[in-house]
Amino acid sequence: MQNIENIVMQSRAATNFLGNDFTIFRMAGDASSREYFRILYPTKQTCTMMLLPQEASSLAEEYESKTIQMQELPFLDVHRLLQSKNVRVPEIYAVDLPSRIILLEDLGDTPLIEKLSDTPESYLMAALELLACVVNPHPETDMSSIAFSRAFDQDLYMWEFEHYLEYGIEKIIEYKDTDVAKIRELFFEITQTYLSWSTHLTHRDYHSKNIHVIDHDQLALIDFQDALQGPIYYDLVSLLKDAYTTFDRSLQEKLVTSYQSLLDPSLEDALISQDEFLFRFDLMSLHRNLKAAGRFVYIDQVKNNPNYLKDVPQALQYAIETLNLHSQLKGLKNTLQPYLQKLIEEV
Incomplete structure (x- = not known):
């Protein structure tokens, strides 16, 4: 010290x-x-x-897919951006x-996760209202921010899928090369679907440990320096299918529908059907949950920090649930799900 x-x-x-x-x-x-x-x-x-x-x-x-000349530390840049949108961040x-x-x-010692055991719905709804402030247009938005110069693209999506394949399959459990090749092919197809969606300001790690409950149950946002352009569903998944928490499907669906109603009518995603909005939420969750599982194994194997291995099963259970909810994902389910089960057993 x-x-x-x-x-x-x-x-x-x-x-x-x-x-x-x-x-x-x-x-x-x-x-x-x-x-x-x-x-x-x-x-x-x-x-x-x-x-x-x-x-x-x-x-x-x-990983970053291209080099961006940074004139300012991203934390300071994105902090100014969020303040311009009236999002509560630490001074x-x-x-x-x-x-x-x-x-x-100092925002104190009460992350949102500590409030979710008793009355999760009200706190999650407050977090969704905060997220809507991040996403919705605001006349004072600082458009010069680096967050508008970087985005989820094909390389980034596939790098994160590959991160799961490497650390969630290849380095930890037995596998068939043909299976991994098939999974990679299907991941590429899913990535093309992601790329067809509109993009918006995305926090990129909007989970319940990065949202703090402060005075009078007001919520404040931290760890925002990696903000970029991404699908509106990414942060929604980070909150409602977070590897650190478990929520019933019925609550997830209710909150996803409520969140869509909070979106500005000028946004394309506000106008699609509720069923399509929910499907996109689920499809996006595959990327987020698999990336998280692979990352947790990487942190154990490369950084010698096993503390996150306990969260791998929940991330993969969400992925399994998604594969079983939608018939469109049957091909991926047949090949991928056995490997998800093996990793759950391994960790």
Whole structure:
């Protein structure tokens, strides 16, 4: 911890805000290379310090399909974008990029996931209302943001599907080359369907640990630096088919229908049938859930962090449910589902 204190003390931007008398506590992190600390300073108030990694990361610390010249740290860029759309995000108090420090408003210790055990529907509905603010047009939107310069494209979709094939099948369970080739072919076909949909501002990791419940049950959004253009269903899936939570199908369907009603009528997705909207939600979930499962195995095998393996079964159960809900997916189900079951048993 002494090294962290030295970093802060050597930052003029930080000490101008904090003074020289403060206490630092490490906060629980996530799977990223960023580190987080809570700082208690002389007024007995607190703030959060984000310590950036030594080297700049890519779009999502995983893959980016093209090089984008960044004029500003994506976190700061997307923060300004979300504020322009009246989305609640933590205030920024101080920035010292040479010292890798960003001081932020402390949003407390209550992520949305902790509120979902008793009355999930009301909190999830509030999260969908927040998501609608992200997606719907707003006259003050900062269109210069990097989030409008990058998007889910064929390369990114297929890289994430391949991530599942590599770490969800090839590196962990026995398989037939012909099966993997068939699955890859069907993933490519699904990707073409994704590419036919309209795109909108997408958080890219809109799950219940990245939404905080603050004063008077207001919701605030974090971890938004990877925002890009993507299908409207991606963030919806991230929330309602999150690997960290389990929701009944009936509740999912009710909330998906409610979310469609929150969309601005100018958006194409607001005008399609409820059945088609729900099918797109499910089809998008295959990508999100399989990518998550593969990523969790990767974090275990490559980063030596097994903490996420416990969430693999839920991600795959959602995928199995989707394969069994829609007859259009029968071909993929016949080949893929046995491998999903094997991975559940393996982890």
